[in-house]
Amino acid sequence: MPRMSAEERRESVVRAAISEFAQKGYYGTSTEAIARRVGVSQPYLFRLFAGKKAIFVAASLRCVEDVCRVFAGAAEGLEGEEALHAMAGAYVRLITEQPEKLRMQMQTYIAVAAAEAEGDREFGEAVRAAWMRLWDTVHLPLGxxxxxxxxxxxxxxxxxxxxxxxxxxxxxxxxxxxxSARVTGPLRS
Incomplete structure (x- = not known):
């Protein structure tokens, strides 16, 4: 089996971090749990990311990017009401099939509020910028x-x-x- 590149390993860490942070939040998740899930040592994890906060930021931003991709794909070639229903249906499928995406979003909002309460605006600024890309992704198809x-x-x-x-x-x-946004299938927790 070929060795993973550092970029492939970073991708594995982001996916594992989404799963771990989605379940336990920022404060309840250890970097040890993320490293164990990926199959690397903690020191190697910190060669890929500057620290736990950097991993959380990467996981949070990836989650928003994934939602943007889902919306853009669903709305491709559509506009107005058709785009609205396509994006709504695609989003419900996303959170039904990958509930960790929903939980990660919710954990992100909590973490931004906590960071800002402690005077740390950097994380919130990054998340707000990503959220504005989300806004723009749905804004044009909706006229x-x-x-x-x-x-x-x-x-x-x-x-x-x-x-x-x-x-x-x-x-x-x-x-x-x-x-198209009605939940019709099982939502796993």
Missing amino acids: ADDSETTTFLAYGMLVNTLAAMGFPPGHRVWQAMYP
Whole structure:
């Protein structure tokens, strides 16, 4: 079996970090657990990343990038209402099939708030910049309409909250969602 390059190893660390941080948050996750999941030593982990915060930032930003990719792919060639429904459906599939993406998003928001409460704005600035790329990714397919973009993302945050709280598919809280954003399959926790 060929050896992984440093870039491939970094990718493995980001994927493992998403899984670990999604489950236990920033403060509850040890770098030892991430290293163990990847199959490397902690010293090697710190050759790839400057520290735990750098790993968390990379995992958080990757999660936003993944959502951007899902939205862009779903909306390709579509606009307006068609794009809206395609993106909503694609997002629900993402968080249903890869629930760690939802949990990582939620952990990211908590970590930004905690960091900013301690006077650390750097992490929040990076996450806000990534989130603005997310905004831009949905903004154009929705007709570059601020109100439509805000409504779409507000529904997305409601979906995040309801799914994170464990409301099962078919529960009445899902009935007012966009038809393509209704949770119809199992949400794994």
